[in-house]
Amino acid sequence: MKKLMIMGAGIYQVPLIRTAKRMGIHTIAVSIPGKYPGFAEADEIRHINTIDYEAVLEEARKLEVDGIVTAGTDVAVITIGKVCDEMGLSGLSFEAAQIAVDKLLMKECYEREGVRTARYRKVMMDEDPIEKTKDLNYPLIVKIVDSSGSRGITRINAPEEMAAAVETAKSFTRKDYYLVEEFIEGMEFGAQAFVYGGEVRFVLPHGDYVFYGNTGVPVGHFAPFELTQEQLDDVYEQTVKAVKAMKLDNCAINADFIMKDGKTYVLELGGRSGATCLVELVSIYYGFDYYEKIVQAALGIEPEFPQDQAVPNASRLLMSDRDGVIRSIVNHNEPDENVYEIMFDYTVGDEVKKFRVGPHRIGHVVTKGRTLDEAVEVLDRTIQNIEIVVD
Numbered sequence: 001m002k003k004l005m006i007m008g009a010g011i012y013q014v015p016l017i018r019t020a021k022r023m024g025i026h027t028i029a030v031s032i033p034g035k036y037p038g039f040a041e042a043d044e045i046r047h048i049n050t051i052d053y054e055a056v057l058e059e060a061r062k063l064e065v066d067g068i069v070t071a072g073t074d075v076a077v078i079t080i081g082k083v084c085d086e087m088g089l090s091g092l093s094f095e096a097a098q099i100a101v102d103k104l105l106m107k108e109c110y111e112r113e114g115v116r117t118a119r120y121r122k123v124m125m126d127e128d129p130i131e132k133t134k135d136l137n138y139p140l141i142v143k144i145v146d147s148s149g150s151r152g153i154t155r156i157n158a159p160e161e162m163a164a165a166v167e168t169a170k171s172f173t174r175k176d177y178y179l180v181e182e183f184i185e186g187m188e189f190g191a192q193a194f195v196y197g198g199e200v201r202f203v204l205p206h207g208d209y210v211f212y213g214n215t216g217v218p219v220g221h222f223a224p225f226e227l228t229q230e231q232l233d234d235v236y237e238q239t240v241k242a243v244k245a246m247k248l249d250n251c252a253i254n255a256d257f258i259m260k261d262g263k264t265y266v267l268e269l270g271g272r273s274g275a276t277c278l279v280e281l282v283s284i285y286y287g288f289d290y291y292e293k294i295v296q297a298a299l300g301i302e303p304e305f306p307q308d309q310a311v312p313n314a315s316r317l318l319m320s321d322r323d324g325v326i327r328s329i330v331n332h333n334e335p336d337e338n339v340y341e342i343m344f345d346y347t348v349g350d351e352v353k354k355f356r357v358g359p360h361r362i363g364h365v366v367t368k369g370r371t372l373d374e375a376v377e378v379l380d381r382t383i384q385n386i387e388i389v390v391d
Helices: 014-022 053-063 077-087 094-100 103-113 159-172 229-246 278-286 290-298 372-384
Strands: 003-007 026-030 044-046 067-069 120-124 140-143 154-156 177-182 187-196 199-212 216-223 251-260 263-270 313-318 324-331 339-344 363-368 386-390
Touching: 003 014, 003 053, 003 077, 014 026, 014 290, 026 053, 053 077, 067 077, 067 290, 077 094, 094 103, 094 229, 103 177, 103 229, 103 263, 140 159, 154 159, 159 177, 187 216, 187 229, 187 278, 187 290, 199 229, 199 278, 216 278, 216 372, 229 251, 229 263, 251 290, 278 290, 278 313, 278 339, 278 363, 313 372, 339 372, 363 372, 372 386
Parallel strands: 003 026, 003 067, 026 044
Antiparallel strands: 120 177, 140 154, 140 177, 187 199, 187 251, 199 216, 216 313, 251 263, 313 363, 324 386, 339 363
16 A cells, blocks of 8 residues: 655645545654644654654654645745655756745845846845835835745835835844845736646636735635736746756646736746636646545656636635634535535634634535626625634
């Protein structure tokens, strides 16, 4: 029986664990101790910090695993690269992994290889950020390089907002520098993609539903995302150039873009599948189980990605507008073939957070339809028929 190490045991790794088990694969969930749902799903668990790549490598060798993978998080990507390199497993390299989780290395690759991206400056903590960025045009984005999601990222519209943004960056980073880049005024969107054997197998652009706090936090997605054929071709071209610049291979890709004047600007690429129901988005749209494809690739089995259908679908997170305890969850929805999934991460009596960042989610809804409008209408109605009381 093949053995697969799955990095993390959170909500976004649970479907990966379940899929691998359904495929007859022995699963080992790796995570620090905690109340993580994946622990109850996996065949074995190992309480190891997923960023401790030497400890994970030692355990992987001891267990003689056949693959290592994750979904929905950047935290363990470097570890995956290290284990793949040292054990000759299928997955992104250690070098590519380091680039994929460091926004400075990523931007340097883009600049060097001609990938279309925003102008930026690296700023040391002891440097004057106003002076260092005086040739950049506002609005700007202040961002750290060693965190996933929206942590430590702030948009600023004027120099007087710089100091507060830098303090936010300092509070989230372990580095002695951060990035400041121009905010490109345009249409923000994302894409899921996969590269295997040096070839990008598909690129699926998607729209994003965004919650705005200090910065935008994705709370859902939809496909198809309406673009002209010329724009789609440009998205594909820039994705391929970014993948090659970063030396990504044999992995899922989560991409963030901005479209300005019909041109695609690359914000960043991650060497793993997206969170917030993006694996489900791909699965519904193309009609294959994307989790299966991710597992196959991690085991060195070349995955096929048929693209002979395109089913519109949409998803959004369930969230709370306050800190508190869940007092009741009532789902008033009748069975509907267009409701793909309703998931609750918590139950009555659990404490939850007011939504500010992705991990504060309390569940999600995924729907589909003959058209995107139908999928969104079903999504809206389904969410309205769910009552979650928090106080």
